[in-house]
Amino acid sequence: MSRTVPAASPAVLPTAPGPRPAHPRRPWLHATVVVLAELAHAAAFLPLVALGIFLLLLFPLTLPLAAELERACARMAGATAPSSRLPGHRLWPWLVSRAGQSGFWVRDLPLVVVGLVLSAPSFFIAVSGGTLSAILVALPFQVSAEDPLEVRLVAWSVEIGSPRQGWWLPILGVACFAVTAALLYVLGRLRTRLTQTLSDSSQEERLATLSAEVGHLTVGRATLVDAFDAERARIERDLHDGVQQDLVALTMGLGMTRVRVLSLAEDGQTGALREALLSDLEAAQDRAEAALRALRDTVHGIRPAILTERGLGPALHDLVGRAPLPTSVSVTGAEEHLAALSSPVATAVYFAVCEALTNAARHAGAQARATVRLDVSAEGLLAVVTDDGCGGADPTAAGSTGLAGMSQRLESVGGRLAVDSAPGAGTRLTITAPLTPPWADSTESTDSTGSTERTVGPHPASHPARTTLG
Amino acid sequence: MRILLADDAALLREGIAGLLAAAGHEVVAQVADADALRAEVTRLAQVGAPPDVVVTDVRMPPTGTDDGLRAAVDLRAAHPGLPVVVLSAYVAGPYLRDLLGSATTSDGGGGAVGYLLKERVGRVDDFLRSLDVVAAGGVVIDPEVLATLMGAARPATPVGAGAPASGGDAERVRRLTEREREVLALMAEGLSNTQVAERLVLSDGAVAKHVANILAKLDLPPGEDTRRVRAVLTWLRATA
Numbered sequence: 001m002s003r004t005v006p007a008a009s010p011a012v013l014p015t016a017p018g019p020r021p022a023h024p025r026r027p028w029l030h031a032t033v034v035v036l037a038e039l040a041h042a043a044a045f046l047p048l049v050a051l052g053i054f055l056l057l058l059f060p061l062t063l064p065l066a067a068e069l070e071r072a073c074a075r076m077a078g079a080t081a082p083s084s085r086l087p088g089h090r091l092w093p094w095l096v097s098r099a100g101q102s103g104f105w106v107r108d109l110p111l112v113v114v115g116l117v118l119s120a121p122s123f124f125i126a127v128s129g130g131t132l133s134a135i136l137v138a139l140p141f142q143v144s145a146e147d148p149l150e151v152r153l154v155a156w157s158v159e160i161g162s163p164r165q166g167w168w169l170p171i172l173g174v175a176c177f178a179v180t181a182a183l184l185y186v187l188g189r190l191r192t193r194l195t196q197t198l199s200d201s202s203q204e205e206r207l208a209t210l211s212a213e214v215g216h217l218t219v220g221r222a223t224l225v226d227a228f229d230a231e232r233a234r235i236e237r238d239l240h241d242g243v244q245q246d247l248v249a250l251t252m253g254l255g256m257t258r259v260r261v262l263s264l265a266e267d268g269q270t271g272a273l274r275e276a277l278l279s280d281l282e283a284a285q286d287r288a289e290a291a292l293r294a295l296r297d298t299v300h301g302i303r304p305a306i307l308t309e310r311g312l313g314p315a316l317h318d319l320v321g322r323a324p325l326p327t328s329v330s331v332t333g334a335e336e337h338l339a340a341l342s343s344p345v346a347t348a349v350y351f352a353v354c355e356a357l358t359n360a361a362r363h364a365g366a367q368a369r370a371t372v373r374l375d376v377s378a379e380g381l382l383a384v385v386t387d388d389g390c391g392g393a394d395p396t397a398a399g400s401t402g403l404a405g406m407s408q409r410l411e412s413v414g415g416r417l418a419v420d421s422a423p424g425a426g427t428r429l430t431i432t433a434p435l436t437p438p439w440a441d442s443t444e445s446t447d448s449t450g451s452t453e454r455t456v457g458p459h460p461a462s463h464p465a466r467t468t469l470g
Numbered sequence: 471m472r473i474l475l476a477d478d479a480a481l482l483r484e485g486i487a488g489l490l491a492a493a494g495h496e497v498v499a500q501v502a503d504a505d506a507l508r509a510e511v512t513r514l515a516q517v518g519a520p521p522d523v524v525v526t527d528v529r530m531p532p533t534g535t536d537d538g539l540r541a542a543v544d545l546r547a548a549h550p551g552l553p554v555v556v557l558s559a560y561v562a563g564p565y566l567r568d569l570l571g572s573a574t575t576s577d578g579g580g581g582a583v584g585y586l587l588k589e590r591v592g593r594v595d596d597f598l599r600s601l602d603v604v605a606a607g608g609v610v611i612d613p614e615v616l617a618t619l620m621g622a623a624r625p626a627t628p629v630g631a632g633a634p635a636s637g638g639d640a641e642r643v644r645r646l647t648e649r650e651r652e653v654l655a656l657m658a659e660g661l662s663n664t665q666v667a668e669r670l671v672l673s674d675g676a677v678a679k680h681v682a683n684i685l686a687k688l689d690l691p692p693g694e695d696t697r698r699v700r701a702v703l704t705w706l707r708a709t710a
Contacts, residue, residue: 240529245479245482248589251592256488258594259492288589288592300560305529305536305562306560308535310564317563318562
């Protein structure tokens with residue numbers, strides 16, 4: 001009988017059922033399916049009760065599967081019973097987490113319990129009705145004059161001595177079969193209705209859709225940030241390998257020319273020419289060096305090599321050394337936690353602190369001093385940038401694009417920025433962030449995002465294990 | 471001098487080699503990555519002819535990050551006292567700290583290290599003089615790097631718990647006056663007393679007095695011939 005239950009494996013359950021017609025085109029086929037499904041339930045009743053105790057232990061796993069099976073049956077019977085597993089969710093993670101969702105308790109559990117309770121009458125109707133029908137149909141062929149059959153019904157009784165006399169018995173059997181089927185149909189419809197009601201997960205679905213959308217947006221933003229960082233790295237590399245090298249070669253060429261000019265004889269006209277050449281060369285060399293200095297600052301601003309190569313701690317020390325106002329820095333945290341800091345987080349925090357120090361130098365006042373405190377633990381990262389300047393920074397003000405951008409940048413790696421800046425009391429920026437962005441490990445498992453190739457964790461080229469702290 | 475040259479940019483490598491050859495030095499080998507640098511120094515040391523100075527770029531293959539610097543640190547650990555001049559496109563304190571850290575692993579005297587920005591090569595005389603100072607066991611640090619370190623060593627800095635230096639060095643360095651720091655910074659550029667006097671427009675005698683004060687304040691007793699180098703190293707370690 002159990003072979004009449006299709007879609008036995010939930011892995012092949014249709015996950016996104018389209019709206020089905022409420023009234024199937026072939027009512028008889030539909031009714032047959034309902035009856036057959038009900039028969040399957042009836043057949044599964046005793047084994048289920050027998051297995052009940054064992055299944056009970058596994059019920060967080062078996063219950064959602066059983067509920068899914070019910071829904072699949074209901075869908076076959078034409079009901080609108082969408083799977084509680086949303087499109088794009090993998091079976092195993094969904095199954096494991098299902099018991100933690102409210103739908104498990106308010107839908108799956110009642111569905112399976114009531115379904116099982118409904119299976120009891122199905123079982124008795126199917127067994128008694130089926131047996132009775134079979135007996136009634138078969139009886140006339142069993143009776144003979146020697147072995148007559150007495151049919152007694154309350155006050156009415158008849159004795160059947162030959163198949164001809166019992167011609168009406170098979171008809172009665174068929175009628176009995178029809179009644180059984182009708183009863184099963186009613187029960188099946190009842191079950192289908194129930195399943196439909198208990199599958200109405202529209203709210204759950206909406207929530208899940210929204211969360212999926214938020215996930216998409218987060219991943220999308222992360223991808224943008226990644227692309228931005230990759231672009232930074234590319235520009236930095238291009239400048240370093242290209243323009244910077246060319247300028248260095250230029251200064252070297254100028255230096256060599258200078259040496260040659262110096263070796264020229266110093267007499268008469270040559271002497272004057274020599275002096276002029278030397279001063280021209282000096283000027284050219286100065287300009288080339290100035291260009292290199294400017295380029296070096298630009299390259300450093302794009303992506304400091306020290307951040308890529310040594311990690312956040314040394315990069316912050318380095319940053320403070322260049323800060324436009326007197327700044328002190330302290331970095332605390334175990335090596336392993338600093339090493340666990342992923343590149344996107346380190347980059348976001350570095351540029352946030354950089355921006356904070358620039359802001360402090362610009363707005364806090366000439367006498368201001370700043371402090372940078374970085375604390376990295378297993379739970380995450382806490383960076384506090386304070387200055388003792390005039391305060392009054394307002395991240396919600398229309399003009400404060402820097403603070404807003406900083407905040408967004410941090411949010412893209414799962415971090416937060418809090419600004420505490422009462423007028424006259426200095427400014428305190430508190431940055432919190434996880435060691436690795438939240439999208440770092442979820443992107444691998446969610447295939448719905450379409451980006452499974454993201455590399456996360458420390459930059460491949462970085463070796464933060466060598467980070468040295470004061 | 472016998473010089474080993476390491477840079478992945480062929481243009482610069484050839485340029486430096488030409489410049490050194492013109493100045494009468496011998497470039498014993500040119501290599502383009504950090505592994506080749508390690509191998510070449512090991513080979514030269516085995517045949518009993520180590521280079522007088524190793525000149526290396528910071529950013530090189532195989533990883534394209536600070537391989538050259540790490541090779542330099544490794545080489546100085548394997549061959550104590552090996553003079554190394556690191557050329558860099560960056561002003562980066564941590565690079566300098568690594569290099570200085572490698573300088574004190576063996577005899578305590580340290581020295582024989584240089585950290586120069588690449589374009590300094592264009593100032594041919596200065597560059598050649600820097601090589602001489604390093605080959606003679608001295609320390610030469612690029613003025614621009616020193617300027618950044620001076621910025622980092624502003625009074626606000628030591629407040630942080632993460633001040634990079636050990637307490638002793640930082641404490642001794644804090645005893646110096648502004649003028650003494652200036653003199654020390656010029657000493658770190660590899661300048662002699664006379665050159666320092668010219669740069670600061672002081673008399674030779676005044677510079678000598680400053681230097682004596684610096685040595686005393688940094689607890690460097692008289693009678694040691696590496697005192698100038700050690701003073702510079704102490705100061706750099708406290709600020710880098």
